[in-house]
Structure formats: C-alpha cells, structure tokens
Amino acid sequence: MTYKCVVFDFDGTLADTEEKAFNIYNELATKYKYSTVTMEELQHIKNLHIKEIKEIVDIPFYQFPRALRDGQKMMRKESNQIHAFAPDIHDFFTALRKETNHIGILTSNIKKTVADFLITYDISHEIEFIMCSALLSKSKKIKKVLRKYDINPGEMLYIGDEVRDIEACHKVGVDVVAVKWGYNTPFALEKCKPTFMIDNIWDVIDIVKTKNKA
Numbered sequence: 214m215t216y217k218c219v220v221f222d223f224d225g226t227l228a229d230t231e232e233k234a235f236n237i238y239n240e241l242a243t244k245y246k247y248s249t250v251t252m253e254e255l256q257h258i259k260n261l262h263i264k265e266i267k268e269i270v271d272i273p274f275y276q277f278p279r280a281l282r283d284g285q286k287m288m289r290k291e292s293n294q295i296h297a298f299a300p301d302i303h304d305f306f307t308a309l310r311k312e313t314n315h316i317g318i319l320t321s322n323i324k325k326t327v328a329d330f331l332i333t334y335d336i337s338h339e340i341e342f343i344m345c346s347a348l349l350s351k352s353k354k355i356k357k358v359l360r361k362y363d364i365n366p367g368e369m370l371y372i373g374d375e376v377r378d379i380e381a382c383h384k385v386g387v388d389v390v391a392v393k394w395g396y397n398t399p400f401a402l403e404k405c406k407p408t409f410m411i412d413n414i415w416d417v418i419d420i421v422k423t424k425n426k427a
Contacts, residue, residue, distance in 0.1 A: 215425040216388075217368040219313045219417070220358060223320035223327050225374035225395030227302065227414075228295050230288065230322075237287045241280050247272045260401045262376050263348060281348075285323045292329040298394055299414045306339040312421045315362055317342040319354055319371070351381035359385070370424070372417055379405040390417060 224230045235255055242249040250258065258266050272280060288295075299305055309316060316339060318327055324343050331337040346354040359366060366386035371378065374395020379402065382389035391407035392414070393399045402410065409420055 214365075214367050214427070216313055216370045216421045217364050218315040218317070218358065218362055219309060219370045219372070219421060220317045220319050220355070222371075222373035222375070222378055222395075223318050223322050223330075225397075226372055226392055227297060227299075227318070228330055229298050230295055231396060233288060233291055233295070234284070237284045240287070241283055244283075245272075245276055245280055247276065247280075259396060259398045261397075262401075285326070289323055289326045289329075292326045293333065295326070295330055295333075297330070297334055302334050302414070303336055305414055305418070306336045309418055309421070310339050312418060312425065315341050317344060317358065319344045319346055319351060319358070321346055321348050321351075348377070351378065352384040355381060355385045355387055359387075370417075370421065374402075376401055376405050379407045382408075390420065 221227055224234070235250070235252070239249045306316065318340055320327055320343070322345070324345055327343050328337070331340055331343075342358075344354050344358065355369070355371065359369060367388070369387045370390065371382045371387050372390040372392065373379065373382075374392045375397045379389050379391060383405075388408040390409045390411055391399075391402040391405075393402070393410060393412050399410065409416075411417065411420075
C-alpha cells in the first residue's frame with residue numbers, strides 16, 4: 214500500500230504564523246475585553262489542548278466565533294508577510310509531487326490566506342486542493358478527502374503541528390506526522406502518539422518513499 218494522498222495543515226506546519234496570531238489575539242482581547250496572553254504564558258499554552266486553551270484565555274463562548282472570524286480577517290490582511298518555515302518549500306513540493314498522487318492543504322485558516330501564500334512561494338500548481346475546517350472538525354474533512362479521491366485511510370498521510378491534528382487522524386485511522394516546530398510543543402505531541410515525528414519538512418518525503426517501497 215502506498216500513500217496516494219498527502220495532506221498538510223497550514224498554520225504552524227507550512228507557515229510561520231505564531232507571532233502574528235499572538236499579536237492578533239491580544240489586539241482582539243483588548244477589543245472584546247477578554248484575557249490577554251503574555252509571551253511567557255504562550256509557552257505554557259503550547260503544551261495544551263485547544264479545549265484547555267479556551268478555558269485559560271477565558272473567551273466567552275458566544276464571542277469565540279466572532280473573535281475567530283475577526284482574527285482570520287486580520288491575518289488575511291498580512292498574508293503577504295507570512296513566511297514559510299522551509300525556505301526551500303518550492304523544491305520540497307516539487308519533489309513530493311513525484312512520490313504521491315494528490316497533495317492538499319486542510320486548514321482552520323481561510324482559503325484566501327492560504328492561496329496567497331501558495332502564490333508567494335510559487336507552489337499553487339503543486340497543491341491540488343485547499344479545504345477549510347472548523348477548529349475541532351478536521352476528522353470530518355479528512356473523511357471527505359478520502360471519499361473524494363476514493364482512497365483508504367491507510368493511503369493518506371497527514372502532516373500537522375497540533376494535538377487536535379493527531380486526534381482527528383487517529384479518529385479516522387489515517388497516519389499522521391507531527392512536526393516539532395509548530396503551535397504545540399513536542400512534549401504535548403508525543404503524548405498523543407503520532408505515527409511519526411519530524412524535525413525537518415524533507416523527512417516527509419523519506420516517510421512517503423519508505424511506505425511506497427513496502
């Protein structure tokens with residue numbers, strides 16, 4: 214069995230948006246009068262599940278959807294300033310395209326922000342789809358991708374940086390790569406037992422090649 218489809222998270226996996234998200238969050242906290250977060254607190258938060266984070270930052274439930282939409286719009290305005298973690302990301306996706314049938318992005322961000330990023334790094338032609346998901350609904354979207362391309366869970370590889378990515382993949386039976394440079398810490402990720410953990414995006418190609426040779 215081979216990995217016929219490789220799917221990436223966006224924020225914290227391909228794109229370095231942590232500082233921007235931190236600043237946007239605190240700006241919205243002032244606007245909507247909920248708790249701001251210090252840089253020291255952020256380091257603690259990176260060890261937590263999103264459900265725990267929501268309790269700590271103390272955003273009223275009814276304000277959360279509006280704050281999230283506002284934050285995404287603010288991120289969109291700065292999309293041309295979003296940098297890739299891997300400066301050679303173009304070469305990476307060119308190489309990965311040779312090893313699998315489908316490459317896509319599944320994200321909680323908005324599609325236009327991701328599309329702008331792909332244009333900036335000239336990789337739009339390598340990415341077959343961009344699919345957007347609610348924060349805690351990625352498993353449903355993963356199933357949608359499986360149905361769309363008529364592939365088994367064992368034929369998909371998902372790459373993400375958060376505990377919720379791992380949980381979504383476990384729920385569906387999809388192998389998941391946890392990257393060590395994203396929103397959650399390696400300590401938090403390891404507790405959820407991802408299929409693989411990597412230090413470098415190029416390790417994904419080695420994982421795909423090994424699977425395809427098995």
